[in-house]
Amino acid sequence: MKVLVPVKRVLDYNVKVRVKSDQTGVDLANVKMAMNPFDEIAVEEAVRLKEKGTVTEIVAVSIGVAQCEAILRTALAMGADRGLLIETDQDLEPLAVAKVLKAVVAQENPDIVLMGKQAIDGDNNATGQMLSALLDWPQATFASKVEIAGSEALVTREVDGGLQTLGVQLPAVITTDLRLNEPRYASLPNIMKAKKKPLDTKALADYGVDAAARLTVVKVTEPAKRSAGIKVDSADALIANLKTAGVL
Amino acid sequence: MAVLVIADHDGAHLRDTTLKVITAAQKLSGDIDVLVYGEASAVAAQAAGAAGVRKVLTAESAELKADIAEAVSALIVSLAGGYDAIAIPATASGKNVAPRIAAALDVSIISDVIDVVAGDTFVHPIYAGNALETVKTADAKKVLTVRPTAFAPVAATGGSAAVEAVAVPAVTLKTRFVSDEKVVSDRPELGAAKVVVSGGRALGSADEFKAVLEPLADKLGAAVGASRAAVDAGYAPNDYQVGQTGKVVAPELYIAVGISGAIQHLAGMKDSKVIVAINKDPEAPIFQVADFGLVEDYKTAVPALLKALG
Ligand SMILES: Cc1cc2nc3c(=O)[nH]c(=O)nc-3n(C[C@H](O)[C@H](O)[C@H](O)COP(=O)(O)OP(=O)(O)OC[C@H]3O[C@@H](n4cnc5c(N)ncnc54)[C@H](O)[C@@H]3O)c2cc1C
Numbered sequence A: 001m002k003v004l005v006p007v008k009r010v011l012d013y014n015v016k017v018r019v020k021s022d023q024t025g026v027d028l029a030n031v032k033m034a035m036n037p038f039d040e041i042a043v044e045e046a047v048r049l050k051e052k053g054t055v056t057e058i059v060a061v062s063i064g065v066a067q068c069e070a071i072l073r074t075a076l077a078m079g080a081d082r083g084l085l086i087e088t089d090q091d092l093e094p095l096a097v098a099k100v101l102k103a104v105v106a107q108e109n110p111d112i113v114l115m116g117k118q119a120i121d122g123d124n125n126a127t128g129q130m131l132s133a134l135l136d137w138p139q140a141t142f143a144s145k146v147e148i149a150g151s152e153a154l155v156t157r158e159v160d161g162g163l164q165t166l167g168v169q170l171p172a173v174i175t176t177d178l179r180l181n182e183p184r185y186a187s188l189p190n191i192m193k194a195k196k197k198p199l200d201t202k203a204l205a206d207y208g209v210d211a212a213a214r215l216t217v218v219k220v221t222e223p224a225k226r227s228a229g230i231k232v233d234s235a236d237a238l239i240a241n242l243k244t245a246g247v248l
Numbered sequence B: 001m002a003v004l005v006i007a008d009h010d011g012a013h014l015r016d017t018t019l020k021v022i023t024a025a026q027k028l029s030g031d032i033d034v035l036v037y038g039e040a041s042a043v044a045a046q047a048a049g050a051a052g053v054r055k056v057l058t059a060e061s062a063e064l065k066a067d068i069a070e071a072v073s074a075l076i077v078s079l080a081g082g083y084d085a086i087a088i089p090a091t092a093s094g095k096n097v098a099p100r101i102a103a104a105l106d107v108s109i110i111s112d113v114i115d116v117v118a119g120d121t122f123v124h125p126i127y128a129g130n131a132l133e134t135v136k137t138a139d140a141k142k143v144l145t146v147r148p149t150a151f152a153p154v155a156a157t158g159g160s161a162a163v164e165a166v167a168v169p170a171v172t173l174k175t176r177f178v179s180d181e182k183v184v185s186d187r188p189e190l191g192a193a194k195v196v197v198s199g200g201r202a203l204g205s206a207d208e209f210k211a212v213l214e215p216l217a218d219k220l221g222a223a224v225g226a227s228r229a230a231v232d233a234g235y236a237p238n239d240y241q242v243g244q245t246g247k248v249v250a251p252e253l254y255i256a257v258g259i260s261g262a263i264q265h266l267a268g269m270k271d272s273k274v275i276v277a278i279n280k281d282p283e284a285p286i287f288q289v290a291d292f293g294l295v296e297d298y299k300t301a302v303p304a305l306l307k308a309l310g
């Protein structure tokens, strides 16, 4: 069984986000970038399925600038077998990413596309669902547990009000939620080994996909700042203040 | 221009979120239809009574009731021809299905809309709410998820829309519903509560989380929330998580107990009207957004609070 894991290069989640003063976007110059945390969870899950003997090959794919190679190497160090970098300087919308991934699926024929539910930069929570629609595959989003039973994946999902378990016939798209697993840190020997694993680079144009933007950014602004209030010294003082504020 | 609003409900009650999405839709058009799918009959009558609704559409099937994305998406795509925009609440259910609908229609998705600037221009948060992006779409048909906390609800009564059942398209499903494990609670829902009491890693165990937060929540008629750390550690169910990748809430009063205030948590609660933080570390970042901070061990602070509330 083969798994395709799309991984996105994003601003590290610890970095403080700064909106550019000309309102054209977020300042990404000289800031630390990393693999989207949900995609680390997806890589980890694929590796665990491989360790169990369910999966035989894991291909990690990233669409973006040349520096995405670094996060593909991280995926390889965690245990993916092969990397694919589809290079572009364009900022792709989820629909375009899904179209490119559909073309990759046609070439790679995976049984599962395992990906993050959400990239922590765009926060769209969209690409997996879009890919699944384009492929006409079943989707199991927000997974907190994945079990493969023959040609079906049993997926427990984090939904409104609790959990839901679905059985999806493979091939399928599965997107990861936070509780699926705790990704491993790649060991130094594995980081060294990953340098020798195969990593192909293609150009976006090689896929002949219509990746044109549908959206134009009018502006990017900072949200209204909340300022710190006061410290109170007792529960009684707190209650008094809340009564004055009219919320009790 | 007509807008189809997808109702958020539990089979018996129409959620307030629906009324808020209608407000957002009104900024696009006066012709607003509401689709109630799943177990529709009781809820359809409530939707028909909401102010400003032109027509209520209902669709029922076992797959729709189980909220299977392929079935829901096929239904909404079958209705899309009659609308210029489809507005879906940005709940887990809505986020599951909206992008699938958009891709099927070959249009972009606009996620988590917090303001409608014009018929084709929308504001939505990115980077955990640290930046607000205004985007203009070139797509003729718009598929949006709407963040309910950003809009006031329309009146729940006063309307008298007609209710009409629509055909449910046949789809060969490759998905099977296995089971549900829903958290049952008598408390108000997190997304709709006027007061939210949230606990963090400091609580240390599921028993402590309950023992400390529930009496306070009971006294205040509050919903209970949690940080990711508390959910990951199993102190609280997943559905309680407030934040960038959990639920977004904006109650009148948000009380954070033993939560440090990581940006991912703030993304889910910083639009609350009044924020209270109880934390023993005076340097905790939560104090930077709190209106009232109490620097104290929760073990003494929460009982004192209960006592003071009488
Ligand atoms: C007009 C415009 C302006 C933009 N400006 C900026 C900007 O200033 N800065 C910036 O960083 N981004 C920018 N973007 C990109 C945008 O913020 C999103 O990153 C993009 O739309 C993808 O959405 P998402 O990452 O939220 O996807 P989601 O749907 O949240 O991602 C879900 C999953 O899809 C997969 N995935 C997504 N993208 C890729 C990829 N490229 N390669 C491999 N897997 C992937 C991953 O598995 C990920 O976990 C812009 C986009 C547009 C359209």
Ligand SMILES: Cc1cc2nc3c(=O)[nH]c(=O)nc-3n(C[C@H](O)[C@H](O)[C@H](O)COP(=O)(O)OP(=O)(O)OC[C@H]3O[C@@H](n4cnc5c(N)ncnc54)[C@H](O)[C@@H]3O)c2cc1C
Pocket (backbone or CB within 6 Å): A013, A037, A038, A120, B199, B200, B201, B202, B226, B227, B228, B229, B230, B241, B242, B243, B244, B245, B246, B247, B257, B258, B259, B260, B261, B262, B263, B264, B265, B268, B278, B279, B280, B281, B284, B296, B297, B298, B299
């Ligand atoms: C991809 C990604 C997504 C995420 N999404 C979310 C999200 O949606 N929501 C979310 O909440 N987090 C999210 N996080 C996690 C976030 O970064 C923080 O790790 C998390 O919010 C920390 O939870 P906490 O405040 O409970 O724990 P901690 O940061 O450990 O804070 C505990 C606090 O309790 C205080 N404390 C300890 N003992 C006591 C005591 N006896 N009395 C009073 N105070 C005490 C401490 O001073 C400390 O400030 C996400 C992270 C990532 C990487």
